């Protein structure tokens with residue numbers, strides 16, 4: 001089936017919906033999503049969205065900019081970080097005016113809480129910058145934006161899985177998608193296409209990410225000759241529920257929760273004496289691994305405790321002299337935990353049988369967030385080489401994009417911010433581009449390439465390999481060798497394993513040859529995307545012989561600005577992987593050592 005829209009938006013998370021709202025004001029727009037929109041991963045975000053509103057104490061966007069750059073280990077492009085942090089204030093009020101039910105201060109302003117790495121740049125003390133709606137901030141953002149889209153008559157194609165991007169003579173012409181309900185292929189002819197397809201945590205064994213986060217967007221880009229940027233940087237969040245990876249928001253530590261080892265010691269005192277448990281995520285994740293490695297995991301196992309019991313938190317508040325804004329000593333009660341972290345309390349009771357007001361929670365680092373992705377400029381336009389040449393009509397925003405505002409490590413609350421700010425910018429610029437451009441003709445049979453691969457996959461009833469085995473082996477290799485700690489021999493092994501798995505993938509068997517709701521073939525397709533994404537991640541990580549942010553090399557433990565203060569670009573050209581680099585944009589802040 002054939003469709004024609006000026007702008008096509010792939011993905012209905014926060015980035016896609018914000019872009020859709022803005023694009024649909026100016027041009028004919030449709031959103032395609034493999035999930036029903038409100039099932040997008042944005043809806044699971046808990047802790048908050050960062051903006052220097054200063055509702056509790058002094059704050060300003062410049063401090064937010066500096067914290068973002070410092071947190072990024074100086075790999076963020078500073079012009080982009082500045083755009084995001086300065087526009088943060090307006091977009092958060094915009095969400096408020098759309099009806100987002102933020103928690104409130106006593107005076108009725110948007111309530112804010114501390115989060116890792118957010119500081120007053122003068123006193124170096126934590127500052128409350130995370131705007132939140134209990135521990136359901138992402139859920140509220142997603143619902144609010146979806147309601148707005150419905151109100152403004154945005155067209156949705158729900159449960160349409162995009163399989164290919166159509167580019168001809170270097171200009172974007174549309175996408176090919178399969179309608180999941182019927183198995184039918186659809187061609188969407190467009191002037192501009194935005195990928196807002198989210199992350200790819202499913203590359204790793206322990207992850208906070210939803211099952212659907214399989215790197216479809218980056219894999220399609222790679223297949224179409226577009227490079228990916230900074231793929232070696234993937235964030236491990238320090239506090240996933242032990243073994244399950246389900247996220248426990250940093251908001252727990254924001255409310256005063258502390259990490260404790262088997263000796264009952266609050267070990268972040270040693271690793272980050274000033275900011276302690278609220279140091280940036282890469283620092284805290286490594287600290288947990290080191291505690292475990294030194295034999296101080298709980299019961300000798302590979303986890304530690306996250307303790308938010310009021311008696312523990314209040315003891316540390318007292319020890320550290322933590323005060324309320326009015327100067328009275330800060331205290332927390334069980335009722336505060338239930339009110340500010342209701343979903344977390346619910347998760348841990350349901351999944352662990354642990355009541356967080358009475359017992360500590362077992363946690364370990366969990367693969368969480370892609371700092372790298374499809375390279376873009378500050379208007380979300382894809383830039384497809386080391387000279388930042390714009391690929392006309394192709395846009396990317398949200399977690400799938402690399403602007404780069406997060407550099408080597410993202411600060412908590414900066415992703416919800418990124419999706420709103422750059423989703424909006426994408427929508428605005430797509431309108432401009434569509435109004436200035438004509439529809440260019442589609443190539444002959446634009447879906448032929450996809451149909452061939454799709455039908456080849458569907459016809460594989462006699463293969464000898466199971467998708468589940470290949471997925472598990474990939475996830476293990478990535479977890480063990482391309483995880484929190486990395487070194488050359490392990491990563492080489494991972495690359496070899498991945499090459500072997502890609503070969504085995506060519507022989508997988510499917511049980512379902514049907515057309516309707518064939519999740520078997522979709523999962524196999526997604527596995528192909530995961531393998532491509534994993535491979536370029538491992539190769540880029542092997543090449544970068546330094547430690548920076550989320551990329552920690554035991555064989556090169558220091559950051560090396562002389563050789564590595566640069567973004568990586570990785571291409572997969574005809575089965576071979578090529579790497580190149582481009583400079584980091586530095587405006588106001590020269591790289592310094594990060595001290596917390």
Ligand SMILES: Cc1cc2nc3c(=O)[nH]c(=O)nc-3n(C[C@H](O)[C@H](O)[C@H](O)COP(=O)(O)OP(=O)(O)OC[C@H]3O[C@@H](n4cnc5c(N)ncnc54)[C@H](O)[C@@H]3O)c2cc1C
Nearest residue numbers: 011012013014015034035042047162198398399413415416
């Ligand atoms: C558990 C958890 C908690 C988090 N908490 C926070 C937090 O408190 N603060 C913060 O700032 N960040 C947080 N993050 C990160 C943040 O939520 C995400 O980075 C962000 O929401 C991603 O939004 P997105 O719009 O880019 O993509 P998503 O919300 O992931 O949406 C992706 C969309 O793409 C669609 N899609 C994907 N592939 C295809 C395809 N092939 N065809 C069609 N459609 C496709 C999906 O259907 C979906 O609609 C959290 C993340 C997780 C996992």
